[in-house]
Amino acid sequence: MQRAVVNGPIPPAFNVWRGALAGASASLVGIGLARFAYTPLLPAIVSAHWFPASTAAYLGAANLGGYLAGALAGGWLARRFDATSVLRAMMLLATVAFVACAFPVSFLWFFVWRFASGLAGGALMVLAAPTVLAHVSPSRRGFASGAIFSGIGLGIVASGTIVPILLRQGLMETWLGLAAISLALTAVAWNGWPGRGESAAQHTTHHTRHGQTYPAASLRALYTEYALNAVGLVPHMIFLVDFVARGLGKGLDAGAQYWVLFGLGAIVGPLLTGHLADRAGFGPALRAAFVLQIAAVALLAVVRGPAALIVSSVVVGAFVPGIVALVLGRINELLAHHPAAQKGAWSAATTSFAVLQAVAAYGLSFLFAHDGGNYTALFVIGAASLALALAVDLFAALRLGPKQA
Template sequence: MDYAATRGRAQGAASFNLWRGTVAGASASLVGIGLARFAYTPLLPAIIGAHWFDASSAAYLGAANLGGYLAGALAAHALATRFPAATVLRAMMALVTLAFVACALPVSFLWFFLWRLASGVSGGVLMVMAAPTILAHVPPSRRGFTSGAIFTGIGLGIAASGTLVPLLLHQGLAQTWLGLAAVSLLLTIVAWNGWPHEEPAAPASTATHAHHTTHKTQPVRGLRALYAGYGLNAVGLVPHMIFLVDYVARGLGKGVDGGAQYWVLYGLGAMVGPLVSGHLADRAGFARALRIAYGVQIVAVALPLLGLGPVPLMASSVVMGAFAPGIVPIVLGRVNEMLAHHPAAQKGAWSRATTSFAVMQAVAAYGLSFLFSRTGGGYAMLFAIGAAALVLALVLDLIVAARAK
């Protein structure tokens, strides 16, 4: 019986194609985050201009996706324990596709809100489940690069938000939503058979159990610090993610076209960021890569405060664009590294990390917007808060590392 079980696991591992799995994971992040979230930004003026909804209602519809993302991140662990991962992932990608089709019909505010909420839920579930499902079958030495390739889908979505959507809008607003649905459906089909059908066998031995018992406190303390640091990193990303274009266009007087040029640079950074950060993690280790990421982002967020001219600001745009998706594979790898002896706990920990990021990102987005409006356009304050959050994340990580020695 033991021989048959071992043989079955070996056949299951052999049947999983790493390249196809990576493509499936990248397709999931592209559909669930890249398109479902970021494609709405360039659609917003068109929705208002076509009188589908007024400006305030359209803004609430954008927030619906963020709220759904948080709900999906919270629900993902429960779904993973009740249903096969491949089934959940296929269903979530299909739900995003259906939501795009539904949004082509502006039946009512409630109709649109519910479908934007549904697409956010799907994005949260896909973010939590897709990469860990693939990485569980990847050798540790290749996990950094593989996770980077998976999350490149987010960067591609950011880039597509500035290229594909404007092209589709020439055909009409409803046609744009249907075009996004077609792209989502194609990627869902591509990913359909790329998911592994079985969970890898978890190691079970007396030695492992003893290690778990002896070192239980340290991983818990480290994970809490990691969740907090990841949330603070979300705060650090918000100034560029929301205010970069407006800062260049109005704050520096470069106009809308000037702001759009810096958003293109942000998107280019987002496309390569996960691959670069994944490669860095493979070379330096996830713990060191995380500290490097914090340090580089501190400099990049602070650069607009120094007023050094366009070249440093361009570098700042590229770097922060790169880390918008690029921080994700580093933190995921760090979670898995800290729970290497407890693989069953990895998905739950990643869900909590994603929730921390989602909550802090939403709080920062609304909080900084409120401060910005109350101060009459204080851009410097926004970047200063972002840099301070990243400094706090780095200090917290260093303190925990020092206590662990």
């Protein structure tokens, strides 16, 4: 006997646009600023003799470690407290971390607060979008998730534009300026999250059909694809500016310009991928994303002209947050009849992404240092990883059939 599936209305008390704005603010603070603003700050930290170059690099890694911890802890926190309280607390934690980093008390002090900022970012990534999207109709989830993750791109652009302006006032003032921006965004998001009653009302509208199978194999394939995609993004995320500035001999100013293009792509990318997913479905949109990324990453392995740099920077930048929106939407598709499992699956996907991203960052940096600065090898490895992700997706589609893959 089957239980009826009732599709009730979205709770009227929840404003979808305010929710999307809250989600975008969270991704801007937790990922866009807490992670990417450190890239242009690193030379200034070394020049100001806060920390030597080798030590400062470990402080960058502290954020990645914190991000992994936050991805693992986000679901645990949400089960013990309501998600809205956790989201507010994590945005405040990121703000406090910016303030603390304005005072280089010691290496341990700075490491702890960079780790804390990463933890906040990981928890926000795990919780923000699912919390909002639970109140958005399926036909609009692609666009809504795109709007939420566009905050990452805004943060990348800010890291290439606002941070250099703030640095003219001083390094301490820059950290405090970032804290002020983070606090303002926390205030914007504060009342945009759904309340407890709204969340419970949304969840009661879903019931599992008798005999509906749990798509475990499809989810495992998706986790693998998402992790491999993380590897494919690392060459651009870490080496793009250095490749332009030193590898091509164009200087730091040119490198910064391509980084801004990368960020502009990251702003519009999730909106475009979300629109495509709303029209074609998240599965086909995800496969199209793999193909475009393979071409864009491989392009810099064979072509070094300005046009190739522009296209590659914008396209790969678009998929830094764009792939996040697509994978989250794909999880919601696969678990449409298992809504209670969606947050756990998204946490697992985020964790797999974070682990391989960190491994790839250290691994490719090691390879680069011991391979005479071979940029071509980095882009070839990135493209190969993306091609493997596409192969896994296609194999899953053939083996499991269209309903699950």
